[in-house]
Amino acid sequence: MAGGVQLLCLATSSGVPLYCRSKGESRQLPFSVIGSLNGVHMFGSNQDVLLTSTCTDNTRVCWRVFRDSITLIVMSSEEDASDLYLSRLLDNVFSAMVLVIGLDDLVNLKNVERLKRELRACYKLIDSLLAASDWIGDLTLCVDCVVSPDAAILQEVLEVFVAAAESNFGCLVVMGKVVVATEKWWRLAAQEVVLLAWLVGSLAPSSSRDYPIYLPHGSPTLVERFWSPLLEPLKTCFRLHHCSFPACSPLHHSIVGLLLINREQNKNLFTLQPHGVENTQQQEAILPPERRRSVLRQFYTLAVSAYFPADTTEDKPALHEEFHAGFTHAPSECYIVAEDHKCYGIQTQQHQLFLTFTADTPTFALRNIATKTLSLLTKEVPF
The missing domain is CATH 3.30.450.70 (Beta-Lactamase)
Structure with a gap:
């Protein structure tokens, strides 16, 4: 097998x-x-x-x-x-x-x-x-998201659309990633939100669909009447789904994979193309996509099992590293160095950031790059 x-x-x-x-x-x-x-x-x-x-x-x-x-x-x-x-x-x-x-x-x-x-x-x-996919919510149990520069207008139209459908729950999904959603939609259990997004992503494309497990159950005219005027912002969301955030947020050239988790809102940004699709061939020459995906998932699993364990007892750590006597604090950062890549992770009260770097990135620079990346994505995007 x-x-x-x-x-x-x-x-x-x-x-x-x-x-x-x-x-x-x-x-x-x-x-x-x-x-x-x-x-x-x-x-x-x-x-x-x-x-x-x-x-x-x-x-x-x-x-x-x-x-x-x-x-x-x-x-x-x-x-x-x-x-x-x-x-x-x-x-x-x-x-x-x-x-x-x-x-x-x-x-x-x-x-x-x-x-x-x-x-x-x-x-x-x-x-x-x-x-294997461009999503990671199955592992993190957080919703894969896309940050759009047009989020405000998309949110406004979504609220009107959902009200017209006589529902309190609605979201805009692009290639399985959530762009905007209503307040009550975010109040659903984290796993339910993840599975709903994955379900929509697994279905065949359609301008309108009546499905028994998600709302709204509306007529076909609802979709066109509300969303046709926003065709360009929707196209922008589609262009962003690989990178998950606007190109106006330049990242360090050594980063080849990124996972940012908002722990309070149970959502995450995940990308294997952090520099956009234009540089895809150059990135693939450094580290193939399948290898990048595997590395990032393995590093996340190691970090949350050994260094950043959850507060709940849902997943007991398979590996726990005993620190030397005298260290009473919980670790907030960790890193690994391998033959073809390096990884760095940071945990704060609200966020977790996991980065994959090229192998030639100086180890002493990893923390500085990761800290600046976290600041960029949480303050300038924000997420």
Whole structure:
């Protein structure tokens, strides 16, 4: 299963497979293997042992049981696969199933064949969670955003549009990233907001759509009447979705990947093209996009697991570094140096910033560049 991911969904009580989704070079697993993976978890459970994860030389496996009804198993041989990521992936997958078909049918599992048919409606959203993309909200549990210079006028029109649709919830999404949203939309649970944005990004393009899980349920004329006059600002948002913020905010040339998280508002800016699409070929020659994505996700996972652990007990650190006696403070910055890149992370009360640099960037300069970048993105953008 080199470089691939396998996701299995089974009925907990019977072990009957409900679906199997894969990514990369994965091939369909035989039923005997599926049975073995579920069987070892059930055996542990019967012995009062909770089996959550294990790993071989090249594959990591995680198990989760939801509501004593649905068992999810994921196997990944990808370089950036970690327990933190796989655990959040399984949580997101189950929440995606609830989002599309509701909780009752998942908890009160009476007709397996009918449930299998209903679950097909979840496949696009689940596949988007498995696929590598320009989004990182699946890992950070924060909404991927785009900062637009026309945010004020877009916000104003959105408010009028949502009122006309007789709803309190609405957002403007560009390529899966949120540009503006109503106040009550931001009050939704962080995971719900993330999944709604991912769902919209996974659907086929359409000028208007009536979908049972998001508002508004309006007529096709609403979209054109309100948004046609703002065609140019909308085009600007589209041009910005790769970089996630205006080009008028120049970053240091050594930065090849960026993740900025607003911890208070549960949203983030994520880009692998921090200098715009015009310099894409030059950036790719330095560090390919897939490598940049993997590096940044691995660094984020390391930082939040070992140095910036969450206040809640949702994700227990897989790695915790014991500092020497006498240091009573929590770390607020960290960095790594590798053969083909360097990374630096900063945590403040409101933000977290994670940067990937070219390998030739002087290590002593990382902190200065990161500090100035954080100031630029939070004061001049702002975010």
